[in-house]
Amino acid sequence: MAxxxxxxxxxxxxxxxxxxxxxxxxxxxxxxxxxxxxxxAARMSGIDVEMFFTFWGLDIIxxxxxxxxxxxxxxxxxxxxxxxxxxxxxxxxxxxxxASMMMRKEIADLDxxxxxxxxxxxxxxxANVYGCQMSMDMMNLTEADLVDGATVLxxxxxxxxxxxxxVMFV
Amino acid sequence: xxxxxxxxxxxxxxxxMVDAEAWNKEIGEAIAxxxxxxxxxxxxxxxxxxxxxxEEKGEPPTLRRITKQTDVDMKEMYQLFPGGPAKIAANIAxxxxxxxxx
Numbered sequence: 001m002a003x004x005x006x007x008x009x010x011x012x013x014x015x016x017x018x019x020x021x022x023x024x025x026x027x028x029x030x031x032x033x034x035x036x037x038x039x040x041a042a043r044m045s046g047i048d049v050e051m052f053f054t055f056w057g058l059d060i061i062x063x064x065x066x067x068x069x070x071x072x073x074x075x076x077x078x079x080x081x082x083x084x085x086x087x088x089x090x091x092x093x094x095x096x097x098x099a100s101m102m103m104r105k106e107i108a109d110l111d112x113x114x115x116x117x118x119x120x121x122x123x124x125x126x127a128n129v130y131g132c133q134m135s136m137d138m139m140n141l142t143e144a145d146l147v148d149g150a151t152v153l154x155x156x157x158x159x160x161x162x163x164x165x166x167v168m169f170v
Numbered sequence: 171x172x173x174x175x176x177x178x179x180x181x182x183x184x185x186x187m188v189d190a191e192a193w194n195k196e197i198g199e200a201i202a203x204x205x206x207x208x209x210x211x212x213x214x215x216x217x218x219x220x221x222x223x224x225e226e227k228g229e230p231p232t233l234r235r236i237t238k239q240t241d242v243d244m245k246e247m248y249q250l251f252p253g254g255p256a257k258i259a260a261n262i263a264x265x266x267x268x269x270x271x272x
Binding site: 002003004005006008009010037040041043044045046111112113121124125126 | 176181182183184185186201204205206232233234235243244245248252253254255256257258261262271272
């Protein structure tokens, strides 16, 4: 029988010095959530979190895009069974917006926040958020285009920063 | 001295109270001391909310629910209960380990 103790809590979270390096490389609505949920779960478990947003993943932290991420209805074999949209139907204009709206509602029903609020949440929880320098150059973005609190970082700097961390690539 | 109170209480392998009904404020204070958390009124706001939620729903509230339903925001939760706010708050409140991932 274990009594509550600081030591026990530290044991339960890997002696309190675990660090997670999360790389988010995709910017669709469905793929924005896994890195955010994992980052939040890690922070709730006392694990340090460094998040690197690269390529399409940049959309998740780009002010103009983060609120209107879309789920693909064409060429997406994973379409949720309750949507059940065949590719040819998915090609009809407006289908992606409709499916995205439905997915947003399902996410809200589970009490998960919309993407912009979720980013704020993980930053409030202490996760550090970085935009990939090279991807930003390619997309003509500057730090001002990113959500407040995010910083621009090169891949090598991210490697230095995450020395000894566990890595998750999404 | 407060360690004596904890000897009278049953905890599971993760260190959470087996019977939430057996909890009282003195036990909560003793758990907080063991976790090295100095309780303030702000902590009690969270603990009392967690107790109330558990009574109504049978589950400890998620961190998100605590921040939505009380005036304690996310940043403050991490300051009040560093190293795992939902788990540590539930632990002090005498509740089982929370399983919600938000």
